[in-house]
Amino acid sequence: MPALERRTRYDIYADILETIRSRGVIGITRISYGANLPVDRAKEAVEFLLERGLVKEGDYGGNQGYVITARGGEFLQAHRTIKRYVSEE
Amino acid sequence: MRCLGYDEAVRRGVRALGKVGGRLLVDDATVEAASGDLVEVSDLTECLGNCYFRCSLSTGSLESRHGDVGVDGNLRAGGLVEVRDGSLSVGGILAAERVKVRKRLDVRGGLDAGDISVGGSLGVEGPAKVNRLDVGGTVKCASGLDADLIDVGGSVRVSGATRSSRIDVGGKFVGDGVVADDVDVGGSFEAGDVDIGKIDVGGTIRLGGGVVRREVDVGGKLESSKPLRFGRLDAGGKIWLSGGEGCELRAGGKLTSSGALRFTVIQVGGTVELDGDASGEAVEVGGTLRVHGGLRLSGGLRVGGKADISGILEAGSVRVGGSVRADRINAKTEIQSNSIHTIGGARAVRIEIGRRGEAHGPLVAEEVVVGEDAEVEDVYGGVVTLRRGSRIGNVYAVDLRVENGVELREHVVYSDHLRVDRRVSFSSQPEKAEKLPQPPL
Numbered sequence: 226m227p228a229l230e231r232r233t234r235y236d237i238y239a240d241i242l243e244t245i246r247s248r249g250v251i252g253i254t255r256i257s258y259g260a261n262l263p264v265d266r267a268k269e270a271v272e273f274l275l276e277r278g279l280v281k282e283g284d285y286g287g288n289q290g291y292v293i294t295a296r297g298g299e300f301l302q303a304h305r306t307i308k309r310y311v312s313e314e
Numbered sequence: 315m316r317c318l319g320y321d322e323a324v325r326r327g328v329r330a331l332g333k334v335g336g337r338l339l340v341d342d343a344t345v346e347a348a349s350g351d352l353v354e355v356s357d358l359t360e361c362l363g364n365c366y367f368r369c370s371l372s373t374g375s376l377e378s379r380h381g382d383v384g385v386d387g388n389l390r391a392g393g394l395v396e397v398r399d400g401s402l403s404v405g406g407i408l409a410a411e412r413v414k415v416r417k418r419l420d421v422r423g424g425l426d427a428g429d430i431s432v433g434g435s436l437g438v439e440g441p442a443k444v445n446r447l448d449v450g451g452t453v454k455c456a457s458g459l460d461a462d463l464i465d466v467g468g469s470v471r472v473s474g475a476t477r478s479s480r481i482d483v484g485g486k487f488v489g490d491g492v493v494a495d496d497v498d499v500g501g502s503f504e505a506g507d508v509d510i511g512k513i514d515v516g517g518t519i520r521l522g523g524g525v526v527r528r529e530v531d532v533g534g535k536l537e538s539s540k541p542l543r544f545g546r547l548d549a550g551g552k553i554w555l556s557g558g559e560g561c562e563l564r565a566g567g568k569l570t571s572s573g574a575l576r577f578t579v580i581q582v583g584g585t586v587e588l589d590g591d592a593s594g595e596a597v598e599v600g601g602t603l604r605v606h607g608g609l610r611l612s613g614g615l616r617v618g619g620k621a622d623i624s625g626i627l628e629a630g631s632v633r634v635g636g637s638v639r640a641d642r643i644n645a646k647t648e649i650q651s652n653s654i655h656t657i658g659g660a661r662a663v664r665i666e667i668g669r670r671g672e673a674h675g676p677l678v679a680e681e682v683v684v685g686e687d688a689e690v691e692d693v694y695g696g697v698v699t700l701r702r703g704s705r706i707g708n709v710y711a712v713d714l715r716v717e718n719g720v721e722l723r724e725h726v727v728y729s730d731h732l733r734v735d736r737r738v739s740f741s742s743q744p745e746k747a748e749k750l751p752q753p754p755l
Contacts, residue, residue, distance in 0.1 A: 245484065246484060246485055246500055246501055247485075248467075248468070249450050249451045249452065249466070249467035249468025249469075249484060249485060250433070250450030250451070250467035250468070250484075251467075283448065283450070283465065283467065284431070284448070285431055285432060285433050285448050285449055285450030285451075285465075285467060286414055286415050286416050286417075286431045286432040286433030286434070286448070286449075286450065287398060287414065287416045287431075287433055288416065288433030288434075288450045290450065290467070292450075292467035292484035292500070293484040293485075293500035293501075293516070294482075294484075294498060294500055294516075295498045295499055295500055295514040295515055295516050295531075295533075296514075296516070297500050297516060298499065298500035298501055298515065298516010298517050298533055299516040299531075299532075299533030299550065300516070300533075301500075301516060301517070301533070302516055302517055302533030302534045302550060302551075303533060303550060306550065306551070
């Protein structure tokens with residue numbers, strides 16, 4: 226079985242964005258579950274993404290949480306492209 | 315039955331009501347219309363637990379603290395409809411100033427409201443007309459959507475036309491015709507005929523043609539199955555068009571167009587394939603350019619690799635790293651390439667063939683430079699320089715400079731000067747003529 230590879234910070238951002246994209250509006254706890262991160266680290270990463278406009282905060286029918294922006298989607302796309310170029314397979 | 319603070323109260327069970335002057339409390343109960351189909355409440359209708367109206371309801375406002383609310387007929391509220399911890403289902407039309415639902419909102423008729431805010435999903439079967447639509451999950455509208463602002467965390471699917479000033483969607487948007495000023499989608503955007511100001515999409519865009527007035531910015535791929543008019547198209551990956559007209563086209567990967575294309579600038583990292591005539595100002599391609607038709611440019615053509623044009627190439631200047639192939643090439647200033655392949659010839663002020671390059675078809679220019687060890691058919695020029703080791707067919711020049719080891723295989727005619735280095739091979743004696751023959755183009 227191949228050894229688990231350590232995720233780069235950009236892999237973590239991509240995992241967070243993918244979790245948000247697939248769920249619609251989502252809170253920090255569920256982001257942490259989806260991206261396999263402790264809540265405090267998930268918070269830090271989401272703050273980083275928020276500052277750069279890759280995610281945004283919203284209140285939908287009383288549900289507060291984060292949603293992905295087009296810039297966030299572009300990051301995900303670019304991340305997938307880079308992964309494809311550097312992948313060993 | 316009256317209850318403290320309410321003019322009418324229905325607790326569990328089923329009650330028939332007509333008009334309620336004031337406030338109505340419904341606690342885990344079902345309400346029916348005493349006569350006809352309508353229950354009218356002049357002030358607030360408050361629901362606790364799961365409440366069901368087997369009728370239409372007209373009320374000042376409706377509030378549910380917890381549980382689901384169902385209305386068989388129409389629900390009309392002058393003010394707010396709020397379901398704080400549950401879902402709302404309306405069998406007919408929902409008309410209200412504001413609607414706020416924590417979980418799911420289903421409307422089988424039409425929707426006519428000011429602001430709609432839904433935490434979960436929204437489904438509308440009739441036409442939907444709202445001012446502002448905020449939905450955390452998914453939106454499905456079966457008969458069009460008209461909203462000033464659409465802000466959805468998940469995905470949106472609209473059958474029928476969508477009209478909006480701003481569409482902001484986290485996941486995927488799928489619609490028919492879309493008229494909007496600004497579209498911002500994290501995932502993918504699919505629409506039929508569009509009239510949009512600006513589209514910014516993270517993933518992919520599929521359009522059925524139309525107009526994008528200002529800009530399309532897409533992280534992945536852009537496809538348009540019908541001709542598209544555009545301001546600026548910028549794709550991280552591919553652009554696939556069915557012809558169209560616009561300003562700038564920029565793609566990291568590939569640009570394909572299967573119809574005639576008019577543009578200002580094309581800038582592509584990889585490959586450009588145009589099926590049909592194309593015209594614009596400038597084209598810059600990192601890899602390969604293929605045009606199944608003619609290409610007319612007022613400015614420059616720059617190609618890193620290979621340019622293959624099945625018709626006539628007209629440009630301000632042509633610079634191709636590898637080879638350029640066309641029926642005929644007309645450049646206002648210069649043509650610079652390793653190889654030039656034409657049937658009718660290439661004409662410019664200056665033509666330069668690179669080292670070990672080749673040219674098929676006549677070259678006509680005021681200045682022609684044939685690189686070292688290159689092989690060229692016929693040259694008609696003012697000042698012609700044949701570099702070391704090059705092999706030439708016919709040469710007609712005013713001023714001819716022939717370097718070491720050049721092989722001149724056919725006629726050499728000059729009108730002014732001939733300078734020849736050592737070890738030059740002539741198949742026939744060079745001729746000095748008063749007048750040179752007319753070039754073929």
